[in-house]
Amino acid sequence: MTNEYVTGLFSLEGKVALVAGASSGIGAGFAMALARAGADVALGARRTDRIEALAAEIMQVTGQKAIAVPLDVADGESVKATFDKVEGGLGTPTIIANNAGIAIPKWALDYNEEDWDTTMDINLKGMWRVGTEATKRMVAKGLGGSIVNTASILGLGVSPQQLIYATSKAAVIQMTKAMALEWQRYGVRVNALCPGYFKTEINAEFIDSEHGQKMVQATPAHRSGDIQELIPALLMLASPASSFTTGVALPVDGAHSVKLV
Template sequence: MMNLPSFRLEGKKAIITGAGRGIGRALAIGFAQSGAEVILCSRTESELEQVKSEIEALGGSALVYPVDVTDTAELKKTVKHIFNDFQVVDILINNAGMNIRSKANDVTEDEWIRIMDTNVKSAFMMSQAVGIRMQEQQNGGSILSVSSVAGHIALKTGVVYAASKAAMIQMTKVLAYEWGSKGVRVNSIGPWYFETPLTKHLLEDENYLNEILAVTPLKRVGQVEELIGPALFLSSEAGSYVTGQTLFVDGGMTINGF
């Protein structure tokens, strides 16, 4: 009888950035419930401690490593600390991100730098720091970045945000190509609108919400828990032959011809 591929993560160590709220929090809880020991990273230690408490209350295991991922020196120091503590890391989730919804005419250099540093630079520097160590591991590893449908099609989400997410999708392909022979898989997921602290005020605008639903075949926004399954698939043995791909978790939005 054929052994079915496993979505379980027992014995795996998973770093998750931006783990204190929203999508990162949901993925941290979901991965812990699937058996992983999760390593929670973000700037706000109090939020990470709250997520750690939630995970432990559910019988899972989590550790907190506060870090500003836009500070490359601090990021590298933290990654070194993590590997000193664990020796092996199996999974990296690049989730830290931000947006400033400026129209192209109004974008400032500071906005460009802040968004690109948070969304792209941090994801690459974290992938590089962790990926180099994964290439040395016997079983390689899996890197997953949280991109967006905005990196694939033109949306009114802000030009810099869209550019950053498009860069993340292409970075995923190149890293997968370079590191595949070393057993490191690199993928991304591209969410559409999900209910998070960052989107709450937007979704409370009925006209804005109706615009979203009009181009979403499933006619609803997503719940962050619905990202756990796709992320687990790409991070676990169930997705062992998948690399360089972006899975759009979008209620069908990207297949819509508008």
């Protein structure tokens, strides 16, 4: 029997969502989940073949509208063009899963300026570009909405070989709080998810390695997370049920971020 109270509380029916970084892993999972919750979904990524296939799958599985839009968050003009296409195809997106990001694992003394600039341009400035463009368009239409930035528990603490990535994600958390503070007046909420170890296409080889398994076993949960365990937090923050929740950096990590040693 369907629980109408819970279903209604977290329903995204009638909403338009944009997922940046939707071609694989967490972003792809977010896109499917938002559609299953009732939203029409725009999938943004550089790998257009991936998002076109995913858009077709989403429409088949959920019956919601889904479109694939080329998006390079490191290019401001690409970001603006993406929003133009989404508005023309689905309407103004009021749910933004700001998920695009990269990691370049190296020891701290081995990084160069290109590593720094590339990571910051995508992980931090890219999220700023998408979040700012989304909010400008919501404000212009008199709409409120929800932006969910994908940060990391490495924005809360650090581990070896992740100096630049951890720095970028710590900055994302502070940016999230600053956006939330200023944009609450417009009814635009901004929160961050801080995932722990989740096995995805990008990190699967490392997670399965001997070193990766040692790291996973050292966490309180003794395992990596499944993407399906991250989705409820996204839906909570994206939905009107969280209308008074903003500026939060929410760890989803099996207590990893609170472990001292």
